[in-house]
Amino acid sequence: MTSKAVKVGILGAGSVAEACHLPVLTRMPGVEIAWLCDQDRGRALKLGHGWGIKHVFDDLRSCPDVDTVLIAIPVGRRRDALSVVFERGWHALVEKPFAISADEHVRIVREATHAGVEVGVGLMRRFFRSTNVARLALAGEVFGPVLEVWAAEASRMGATGRDGSWYQADPAAAGGGVLIETGSHVVDQVFQALGVEAFDDLRAVFTNAEGIDIEARAVANVKRAGVAETIRMHLVLSRIRDLYTGVVIRCKHATIRLGVAVDGLVEVLGGDDRPLCRLEGATGATNLYQAFFLEWQAFLEQCRSRTPSLVDAASSLLSTRFIETAYQQGIGARRS
């Protein structure tokens, strides 16, 4: 890429493109949104009109060349699109979840390498200030060695405002249910905060409804980079129950809690698990637009410099493998 504006194409005119990527990309210096493509041309036209995107397509093959594409279509429907993207030599920032299986994940990364393009993953929670602060505090072993982790994101699903065409109602499109949809974020957030490089003894149990997991619980041993001892990790994701939500990391000398939301705090808890004080940090996003901005900034820099960034797709292979293993080995797993 040269110093002229980076041309970005957007594949998928759904809510994440509309609510998160477009508001950020249209304000990013040096970025030009070249086109918007969605199989539902009406939806693409409406969104394109609203955001001043002149060129709208319903077939990716007819889109003109760009430098980078945002892949914002469901994980189960990306295979053909990614082939086209790589054939055309476009870099791709792929929304999470990146892949349904580790094999698929590796294949996509390999195909991108073969095509000579960069591929990133849209795990914007990596840029949250809370994730940063926790990572720094834990890397410095300020509170002593980590003993165990309890991570959860669980709330009873209320009104979604989505009609029957919602991709999450189709397990083939969504790649599963709450584990892959929400878990891809939470597992990655834990792995990022702790610097996890391996896991074993993963056991999971699912509550399903017609092929979609609506609650998932898992326990596993995770190993941090440069640390010999393994840590027990507990994970709960639920759409049917309101439960304690957050990541609690018990260390030898204190317990740290980080919220999973972008404005979540990092708190040090006392013996009775009441917050004693907060850990503050200077870098990282405190709102969603900042997180998406930093994500794009990192990926565009990766495309320019050809060196892996925080959103390099290869870096999330472990969480893809964790989720796949849970689906393969879990009790009651009914992934289609």
Added chain:
Amino acid sequence: MGSALVKGLSSRGKLDVVAIVRNAVTGRTLGSVDADIRIGSVTDPASSRGVLADCDAVINCALARGWPAAARRQNEAIIRNIADAPCVRLAVHLSTVAVYGTCVDPCVSTFERPRPDSSYGVDKLRVERLAMRAFSARGIRHYIARMGHVYGPSQWVSRDVLERVSNPSFELPFGGDIPSNAVSIEAVVTAVASMLNEEQPPGVRNLVDSPQNTWRALYDLHTGLVAKAPAGSLSQAASRALRDQHYAAARRPMRSLARSALTAFGSMNLIALAQLPEFRHIVHGPLLLLPTRIEEAANRAYVRRKARAALREVLPSQALLPGWMCAPAVPGPCFATVDSRQATAAMLEELRTWLRGLSSYRWDPGAMGLGS
């Protein structure tokens, strides 16, 4: 609310309950209820005709959200489509006590002439009037329930209580010794069941606990279930001042808005502006011409503002407690429902389990078949 009604009404066994949801995922989260779950949209006439085709009664818990105009059109469409459904002869429409205002002011807001002070209250009042007209025109027996603040498992008031008491500086206005205008989900289910059975006269009424619980009783119930310390009490004087502040804001919204705008202007960082080299360069010449008296006054104003800004940094102001926490009882008649003590007893274990799940990160992997 909708899922609790589906669960509560279907477990009573006397009704064939149909749950209408917009997509399959939402339907699946209802769990194993003895109800016919149908996917469709009551905002769309064709879809609505399909899902409501054989329903004798409809409970309208739907509320469209989003941009005001679009949401209003959708809410109107919901009422129209219910009224047009071929078999419907009874409708229960859930409105809200927010139609009386956030902090009920008996001097200006009455049962007959409610004065909402929020966009939510205004919209709900508008929709309840539309519902009355539409259902009356079709000869549909109807109940409009101005719902109190709903507490119980999965309900927002119970979640709010848990969040507030986790802040050690939280204090209940009036010590909590005022009616809460709250209603347990159990009482809601019981009241709606009696409406469906035509055991009470139709019309518009409030739906709150009977007898009303105080905020103190509600807070103590919740803190007791999760073994937390009881909430503190805000003094009478501070509580009255809080209530007066809400009343004043509701009575003179423009004045309140102007005051907020002035406060926002006052919080502009003029010190940072004054310290900008460019600004200093521009004002340097005119400042030389100022008489000493004015120069000294300007300097004092500068120091005062700087001190105020510095103190604000160290001492963050606390957010104002919401008006509904210091409001008197809602005016007008109420729907009959189960005794509030009986209702609380009926849902106590479920509430305890739910609150404990929310307040503790630990769970037992062994109990889930995941080893120790």
